[in-house]
Amino acid sequence: MPIPLPIEDRPIRVAVVGLGQIAELMLPPYLAHPEVEVVAVCDREASRLERWAPELPGALRTKDLDEVLAAEVDVVDVLVPTPLHADVGERVLDAGHHLQIQKPIARSLDDCDRLLAAAERSGARLRVLEDYVFFPPLVRLQEIVRSGELGEPVGMHLKVVNTGLGGWDVLPTAWEWQLEQTKDGRGMLVFDHAWHQLALAVWLFGPVRTILGWVGETELAPGYTLDAPATLAWEHEGGLRVTLDITLAVDTFWKSDFYSCDERVEVTCRRGSVRCNRISAAGKQEPSLEVYRDGEVRSFHTIPDGGDAGFHASTQHLVDLCRGRTADAVLDGATARQVLVALLGALDSSQQGAVRLDLP
Numbered sequence: 631m632p633i634p635l636p637i638e639d640r641p642i643r644v645a646v647v648g649l650g651q652i653a654e655l656m657l658p659p660y661l662a663h664p665e666v667e668v669v670a671v672c673d674r675e676a677s678r679l680e681r682w683a684p685e686l687p688g689a690l691r692t693k694d695l696d697e698v699l700a701a702e703v704d705v706v707d708v709l710v711p712t713p714l715h716a717d718v719g720e721r722v723l724d725a726g727h728h729l730q731i732q733k734p735i736a737r738s739l740d741d742c743d744r745l746l747a748a749a750e751r752s753g754a755r756l757r758v759l760e761d762y763v764f765f766p767p768l769v770r771l772q773e774i775v776r777s778g779e780l781g782e783p784v785g786m787h788l789k790v791v792n793t794g795l796g797g798w799d800v801l802p803t804a805w806e807w808q809l810e811q812t813k814d815g816r817g818m819l820v821f822d823h824a825w826h827q828l829a830l831a832v833w834l835f836g837p838v839r840t841i842l843g844w845v846g847e848t849e850l851a852p853g854y855t856l857d858a859p860a861t862l863a864w865e866h867e868g869g870l871r872v873t874l875d876i877t878l879a880v881d882t883f884w885k886s887d888f889y890s891c892d893e894r895v896e897v898t899c900r901r902g903s904v905r906c907n908r909i910s911a912a913g914k915q916e917p918s919l920e921v922y923r924d925g926e927v928r929s930f931h932t933i934p935d936g937g938d939a940g941f942h943a944s945t946q947h948l949v950d951l952c953r954g955r956t957a958d959a960v961l962d963g964a965t966a967r968q969v970l971v972a973l974l975g976a977l978d979s980s981q982q983g984a985v986r987l988d989l990p
């Protein structure tokens with residue numbers, strides 16, 4: 631049986647499984663949070679366990695997932711490669727632990743449904759970590775749109791430029807499985823990264839009812855391609871349309887302490903617009919958020935906007951969920967499934983192909 635929530639009288643006991651690249655963003659917020667105790671960490675690689683040993687002298691450090699599952703733990707946070715999400719996540723839920731799992735929830739609807747079914751039968755909470763919907767400038771953007779000060783939203787444009795220079799050095803192992811994913815069409819830039827943009831859109835405007843995809847490819851090295859340039863366009867149930875452009879600019883330097891990537895989110899409303907100028911990276915030294923209305927621009931310069939800000943805010947939300955201060959997992963399993971359905975729909979659409987014109 632999972633630990634009953636809320637947990638009121640002691641820290642939340644978290645175990646982390648998978649200590650690769652994203653652990654570098656997930657663990658610091660836990661370590662900094664006074665209401666969280668990291669009680670166990672697990673990875674197949676001894677070097678990754680050693681990496682965190684100085685910060686976690688009292689925690690169980692093990693290569694064996696069963697040892698974690700047998701420990702006194704409230705939430706198991708799964709940070710393993712996406713192809714392993716269903717297997718590892720199902721074991722966590724069947725062992726009776728609450729599960730937090732990274733985006734994308736899974737690589738297929740079957741795997742996603744395995745996780746949802748396991749959560750249902752165990753009674754445990756399933757939370758999919760989506761840091762973008764906790765990134766403070768985007769939270770403010772949502773508040774501005776919902777306030778009605780710009781009138782009814784009429785469209786959104788999302789832009790991602792993946793740059794090759796700047797940012798941290800991603801672990802070679804993370805590159806390996808990510809590039810492998812591209813081979814069956816679920817690649818790093820659309821399946822893995824555009825998940826964030828689709829999740830953001832669903833969080834802002836609800837379920838997607840129609841989607842188009844046009845996914846190209848760029849060869850990085852013989853046998854290794856990335857799934858860009860890509861363009862996705864979709865319509866939400868309410869009728870609002872969104873376009874997303876994903877471009878690869880490998881020789882561009884883009885300042886970042888984390889992933890290097892130029893990302894923009896612009897919501898156009900009847901009376902004006904609101905634009906977020908960066909997410910993962912530091913970007914150009916612009917305000918992170920700008921609002922245009924009636925011939926004037928309002929700029930926001932003091933919202934926390936580091937590439938790790940969404941991870942800190944998401945950790946606070948996990949604590950609030952475990953403490954009973956909120957009932958909404960953000961993202962819950964059903965919402966994550968909606969995002970996956972839309973993403974797979976875009977890839978199906980792309981398979982059908984664009985119209986090639988016979989030019990002379």
Ligand SMILES: NC(=O)c1ccc[n+]([C@@H]2O[C@H](COP(=O)([O-])OP(=O)(O)OC[C@H]3O[C@@H](n4cnc5c(N)ncnc54)[C@H](O)[C@@H]3O)[C@@H](O)[C@H]2O)c1
Pocket residue numbers: 647648649650651652653672673674675678695709710711712714718732733734759760761801803804805807822
């Ligand atoms: N939220 C974000 O912005 C974001 C960014 C990057 C990655 N991610 C997600 O995080 C997940 C991990 O990605 P990553 O980049 O950290 O990958 P990674 O390859 O760097 O790390 C994965 C780690 O899991 C370990 N591992 C693999 N199988 C294991 C098992 N059965 N038990 C224990 N440990 C195991 C590996 O040894 C490795 O250290 C993916 O789902 C990815 O999509 C999310």
